[in-house]
Amino acid sequence: MYISTTQLQRLKRVQRLLDHLQPTADPEVVCVPDTKEPNDTVIIFTGSFNPPTIAHLALLKQGSRYAETQREPVHLYAAFSKRTVDKESVERPLLLDRVILLQDILRRRLPQAGILLFNRGLYVEQAQAIRHSFPRVKRILFLMGFDKIEQIFDPRYYKDRDASLAALFNLAELLVVPRGNDGEEALNKLLQQPQNQRFARYVRSQPFDASYRDISATLVREQAAGYLHDITHEVRRFMLGTRAYAQPVKRVDGSEVDIYNERIKYLSQLLGPVS
Template sequence: MWVQKVHSRKEAIYNVLKKNKDQGFFTTFSSWKTSTPHRLLILDSSFNPPTKAHANLLTKALASRPANYFDASLLLFSVNNVDKQLTGASALQRAQMMELMAHSFDHPVAVGFTTHGKFVDKAQAIQAWFETPVELHFILGFDTITRLFDPKYYTPIPVQEALAPFFQSCHIICADRGETDPTFWDQIYEPIERIQLDADLAFISSTLVRQQFATKDHDKLKSMLDPNILQFIQDEKLYTQTHK
């Protein structure tokens, strides 16, 4: 049912992408019951495609806090131009797959796009979209966190000074796969919560999924993808060639 629905919404989603292509932040889908959540959980990724590991990250982050702690969640994709040729799925196809992922949760979830690359700018754009301030909780992988705190992105401004506005309203949840350097955490001056994926899902990545389509191992793909997303990919004939 949901696959057919996102197929039927293709033109509507495309029009939203085109209309808002220069906006710092906008949504293409939302199941939120409130216009302005107090606490928003954000999963920022390429979603090329969304996997069971992505869903597990959101589930684990939601479970790490008391029930109803987060009012809503946001699946966020960063793109500079919706007409730019992307490797694998287009911006439109990713929006559709993200919407299918959103439908798999009872918790309110929205699909959002941003033209910003830096998290400081992403947070500002999301805040500006709401009428009142929102507490933002970003789920980030270890590699992304190291980039967030890398001084080269803020030179000549010191990292702590550059990130001060970000941490006034934002929190970080680290998706820890167990490969992190313990000494790294001693250098971090902000509290970061750490969550771990289920062991049977931790190995899954979008890259691995794309490569798996070349083998045509349907059972393997079913273990890594939600059935609706797998069906959508097959309908769209995505990843028929291996993409790195």
């Protein structure tokens, strides 16, 4: 379980940021080391990236293509939250490992994209964090799949849905790509509902290659048939090397050892408590 000095320093820098971010504090955002501070117009794709798939990468590339059509400077970011809505129970691999893995992928495949870390999970909270932390940002666009826009308009996530949505759209706009069979028609149907019509002008559909629509990080975690086609070689190497999604290994004496749990213990010895 050797970790080089260089890698250890990267892990330490990211873990310090994660330790700083508290989900119960006011909305806050920080840049992962080597990410340029946001300014002008920003496109942000927030996810759990557990693990990153080629669909995540394709969606970020779609964001990059949209940026190229704009007249003003546009900067692209992937983002994590210490509190991911509807995924709070997902504990492994560590958020620390996922941040480093995504950074490795983007450096090689989409170097213009940076990575942000939020302490809160709702988009309105993330928009507030951006506005507070980076006053040079003029315009915020959140990039997401159709499943996320359904979540945003779902009242069960809010004490006062309309007030929260008004606050969100006062700060940000949404770029939505299809997921599964839910394309532009499904998006239009959602936005035409009476309770949603007032917010429709802040949401715009984006094209997305149909071959990526059904790719699922859940199926990759479960190592379903054909999952290797849905991930990059960086993710394959991570899965093989850490066994983050694998079952415990049986020893000759019949006992079991969880390889990834051993990694967590090792990192904790080097870094202190890890997350």
